[in-house]
Amino acid sequence: xxxxxxxxxxxxxxxxxxxxxxxxxxxxxxxxxxxxxxxxxxxxxxxxxxxxxxxxxxxxxxxxxxxxxxxxxxxxxxxxxxxxxxxxxxxxxxxxxxxxxxxxxxxxxxxxxxxxxxxxxxxxxxxxxxxxxxxxxxxxxxxxxxxxxxxxxxxxxxxxxxxxxxxxxxxxxxxxxxxxxxxxxxxxxxxxxxxxxxxxxxxxxxxxxxxxxxxxxxxxxxxxxxxxxxxxxxxxxxxxxxxxxxxxxxxxxxxxxxxxxxxxxxxxxxxxxxxxxxxxxxxxxxxxxxxxxxxxxxxxxxxxxxxxxxxxxxx
Amino acid sequence: xxxxxxxxxxxxxxxxxxxxxxxxxxxxxxxxxxxxxxxxxxxxxxxxxxxxxxxxxxxxxxxxxxxxxxxxxxxxxxxxxxxxxxxxxxxxxxxxxxxxxxxxxxxxxxxxxxxxxxxxxxxxxxxxxxxxxxxxxxxxxxxxxxxxxxxxxxxxxxxxxxxxxxxxxxxxxxxxxxxxxxxxxxxxxxxxxxxxxxxxxxxxxxxxxxxxxxxxxxxxxxxxxxxxxxxxxxxxxxxxxxxxxxxxxxxxxxxxxxxxxxxxxxxxxxxxxxxxxxxxxxxxxxxxx
Amino acid sequence: xxxxxxxxxxxxxxxxxxxxxxxxxxxxxxxxxxxxxxxxxxxxxxxxxxxxxxxxxxxxxxxxxxxxxxxxxxxxxxxxxxxxxxxxxxxxxxxxxxxxxxxxxxxxxxxxxxxxxxxxxxxxxxxxxxxxxxxxxxxxxxxxxxxxxxxxxxxxxxxxxxxxxxxxxxxxxxxxxxxxxxxxxxxxxxxxxxxxxxxxxxxxxxxxxxxxxxxxxxxxxxxxxxxxxxxxxxxxxxxxxxxxxxxxxxxxxxxxxxxxxxxxxxxxxxxxxxxxxxxxxxxxxxxxxxxxxxxxxxxxxxxxxxxxxxxxxxxxxxxxxxxxxxxx
Numbered sequence: 019x020x021x022x023x024x025x026x027x028x029x030x031x032x033x034x035x036x037x038x039x040x041x042x043x044x045x046x047x048x049x050x051x052x053x054x055x056x057x058x059x060x061x062x063x064x065x066x067x068x069x070x071x072x073x074x075x076x077x078x079x080x081x082x083x084x085x086x087x088x089x090x091x092x093x094x095x096x097x098x099x100x101x102x103x104x105x106x107x108x109x110x111x112x113x114x115x116x117x118x119x120x121x122x123x124x125x126x127x128x129x130x131x132x133x134x135x136x137x138x139x140x141x142x143x144x145x146x147x148x149x150x151x152x153x154x155x156x157x158x159x160x161x162x163x164x165x166x167x168x169x170x171x172x173x174x175x176x177x178x179x180x181x182x183x184x185x186x187x188x189x190x191x192x193x194x195x196x197x198x199x200x201x202x203x204x205x206x207x208x209x210x211x212x213x214x215x216x217x218x219x220x221x222x223x224x225x226x227x228x229x230x231x232x233x234x235x236x237x238x239x240x241x242x243x244x245x246x247x248x249x250x251x252x253x254x255x256x257x258x259x260x261x262x263x264x265x266x267x268x269x270x271x272x273x274x275x276x277x278x279x280x281x282x283x284x285x286x287x288x289x290x291x292x293x294x295x296x297x298x299x300x301x302x303x304x305x306x307x308x309x310x311x312x313x314x315x316x317x318x319x320x321x322x323x324x325x326x327x328x329x330x331x332x333x
Numbered sequence: 334x335x336x337x338x339x340x341x342x343x344x345x346x347x348x349x350x351x352x353x354x355x356x357x358x359x360x361x362x363x364x365x366x367x368x369x370x371x372x373x374x375x376x377x378x379x380x381x382x383x384x385x386x387x388x389x390x391x392x393x394x395x396x397x398x399x400x401x402x403x404x405x406x407x408x409x410x411x412x413x414x415x416x417x418x419x420x421x422x423x424x425x426x427x428x429x430x431x432x433x434x435x436x437x438x439x440x441x442x443x444x445x446x447x448x449x450x451x452x453x454x455x456x457x458x459x460x461x462x463x464x465x466x467x468x469x470x471x472x473x474x475x476x477x478x479x480x481x482x483x484x485x486x487x488x489x490x491x492x493x494x495x496x497x498x499x500x501x502x503x504x505x506x507x508x509x510x511x512x513x514x515x516x517x518x519x520x521x522x523x524x525x526x527x528x529x530x531x532x533x534x535x536x537x538x539x540x541x542x543x544x545x546x547x548x549x550x551x552x553x554x555x556x557x558x559x560x561x562x563x564x565x566x567x568x569x570x571x572x573x574x575x576x577x578x579x580x581x582x583x584x585x586x587x588x589x590x591x592x593x594x595x596x597x598x599x600x601x602x603x604x605x606x607x608x609x610x611x612x613x614x615x616x617x618x619x620x621x622x
Numbered sequence: 623x624x625x626x627x628x629x630x631x632x633x634x635x636x637x638x639x640x641x642x643x644x645x646x647x648x649x650x651x652x653x654x655x656x657x658x659x660x661x662x663x664x665x666x667x668x669x670x671x672x673x674x675x676x677x678x679x680x681x682x683x684x685x686x687x688x689x690x691x692x693x694x695x696x697x698x699x700x701x702x703x704x705x706x707x708x709x710x711x712x713x714x715x716x717x718x719x720x721x722x723x724x725x726x727x728x729x730x731x732x733x734x735x736x737x738x739x740x741x742x743x744x745x746x747x748x749x750x751x752x753x754x755x756x757x758x759x760x761x762x763x764x765x766x767x768x769x770x771x772x773x774x775x776x777x778x779x780x781x782x783x784x785x786x787x788x789x790x791x792x793x794x795x796x797x798x799x800x801x802x803x804x805x806x807x808x809x810x811x812x813x814x815x816x817x818x819x820x821x822x823x824x825x826x827x828x829x830x831x832x833x834x835x836x837x838x839x840x841x842x843x844x845x846x847x848x849x850x851x852x853x854x855x856x857x858x859x860x861x862x863x864x865x866x867x868x869x870x871x872x873x874x875x876x877x878x879x880x881x882x883x884x885x886x887x888x889x890x891x892x893x894x895x896x897x898x899x900x901x902x903x904x905x906x907x908x909x910x911x912x913x914x915x916x917x918x919x920x921x922x923x924x925x926x927x928x929x930x931x932x933x934x935x936x937x938x939x940x941x942x943x944x945x946x947x948x949x950x
Contacts, residue, residue: 041464046476053480060482147686160612164604166556168563169597172579172586176594180587231721232729238679238719239792240710242745253731272469276560280583290472291564294479306468306476314467328731329776 035318042310046303047091051084061104061297078299101300110304113289121274121285124205132212140217141251144224162214168276171207178203204281219262223255257328264320268313361613368606376421385412387419387573395589405591413591416573417599423485423574425603428555430489432547435496440543443504444535447512465498471557478566488558488567503546507539552607559600575600627800627832628655633692635673645902647673647687649856652930657799658830662843665853666899671836675804679719680709714744718793720803723810727785728777734788735773741792760791764821783814794825800832819846840878849936855899855910861938871939871948873915909942917947
């Protein structure tokens, strides 16, 4: 595409991403206002000291006009101030900084491994002529995808922690390589699910690509094998996979909540659950905002990558 | 070649059914539907005819699976099998509501957006929709539990508030596409009233797409509802519900595997049967296997 | 006959539909192609012409098809028994292929330059500047303006006509002896169609390449090609020099010729051919055109071997009753 047209489209898309992020912020902030009851009272309990309730309302900005309160919040966020935890007075940003890296680590590792495994599987099955292989593949992946991740995790724990004791039931050590012992099972569970999803999309994408005329032309031209594999099979098929992946990252972030609860990992998911149970609104809002913005930007990057792979993709 | 029989106007009903089944995907749709119907029916009937009640204490706690209790007993001595099947209205029923209500609201909003000529309204609402869709469903559901409180009923409300946006997006995109089609132009030229165009042409096409998505969404919502319960945010004890049963069983994982495995299998069964249907439908759409 | 470039004799191509069911797509194809000859291949959809093309470039297996019987020789090499190595030497270098314009064309994820380089090098190592020069040269032959810019572009930036020119450029890159062009202009504008036909004629003249031009457009083929082979329901029913098209000796060709749109008088009726071609696999016995033929007699549908009757030096027909209908 013409340089200028591309930059213009890119700019437009970036702008849209930012405006959606703005809405994300609005939504995550306004949730508190949706509570039927009084959030401060909910937090402190029904029989709490009325003065304490008033003070809390003040802190939470509930006494001010919603618009003003939001502007306050908004400017705060831009400065890096996401509020302070009601439970222990720690800055929300600090809490995020403390817990997010772990979550990010195992997610990134899962995605990485999943990709490495999915590409050969998806391509080989997509290219294959054996209907039986395709049936089996799609059957197994359907089942894995339909199974809730916490069930797979529990089965994993049953097998590997209870029966065989290859993985500890809880606890966590943060330095490498000690933490591998605690991380391998959650990463494996995650990777298994991801592989099912990614290889499936890749497989159907390869099937579509295979039917295209230019592949036939490539064969007739006698293009070399590795070149053919990349330029005629993989590259034209990867785009939908990448787009899907960026969407999946969002869902995976969601799944971390459950995974971390099951495996007792001190990541951001578990932090969120704790904050919800304790009615710790600033923390909940902060984490929610984080997840929302990350998902939006991931989808932007995903579409960009897809475009880089296959120019037919619309930006 | 032999399919031509089914196209003949005088094809018998049996032949027509046979032809429908033999088309690609037929196997998946039928198997999935049967499986899903099975668990739903058993779920509604078994608690009425079964020997025990869901909260009846019938024996020693943590007894393993046996002939009289095929799925064992839980830590309070309740029959797991009864509880698993009693949970069907909760899990599947709530999920059903959590899909159909957003489906209706979202599709209507989406079509309206597609028709609307007001640029500002459309772009604002679209941004709002994109904003809502930006959050992973489980995360925002959990966050909303903070503000709205836990409970199955609240879960339906939460799901409605969050899911309608996804349906609205799909409906709007499809509505826009449909409206650009030539046959819509044709109806305008023929003088059809706007209402007729929408109800006879736009709505059916959009709905079919939304419904297809709704089926896949059903699977997702079942898993989310049980996930939320697992975390303690939806169903509360002693209500039987698969997610919370799994959560309860976690403590006894080493001693009583049946507490977690059977509810989990129930979730799997529901989700897998639905995904067979979805897979069958998509194979049919593609025209091959 | 012996100096023919391509010799196809009673070729039969089957397709594996399921593990047990086989369908015959091409029942009996017979014709020759000589060096530098522009041969047109005409037929309705389902006549088997595309499968025939695929057999010439060796990609039948991709669709589960295979040659059941008959012979197919190119330049003396038996293409049915050709080894992968022999195919590698033939494809691209001896036989070029231009795909149907409507379906696709260049690989959408590669630049034009990259694909031309592929077509030029065909796996051999060549100096980059040599390749680039040749690519520009080829683009100029196919009348693409500003070739240096086109080299850097992606297919979606080009029009249908330009994409097809690129495909032609790739096909002639190694100056093959034969080019198989499968409906190269279907779906393109009429003016572009004319330009591309002109281009093909020029290429034939300059490079002395034989070209097999497949189409369903008889007037077009008639105008451009030296000879025409007409296919119907999986068989070659007539081979005739295009100049002699009006002296056809096969009812199908006659019907095709008479149904040309340019023949219609203002407010006149369009002449059509009765019926539909028989469904693939559901071939009737005897002459497969008999069901639609104006001249058919019961004997035409009898279970007899369809002959190949020589009328003139370059004219073959397979109408059993040709002598009765048109005289000796």
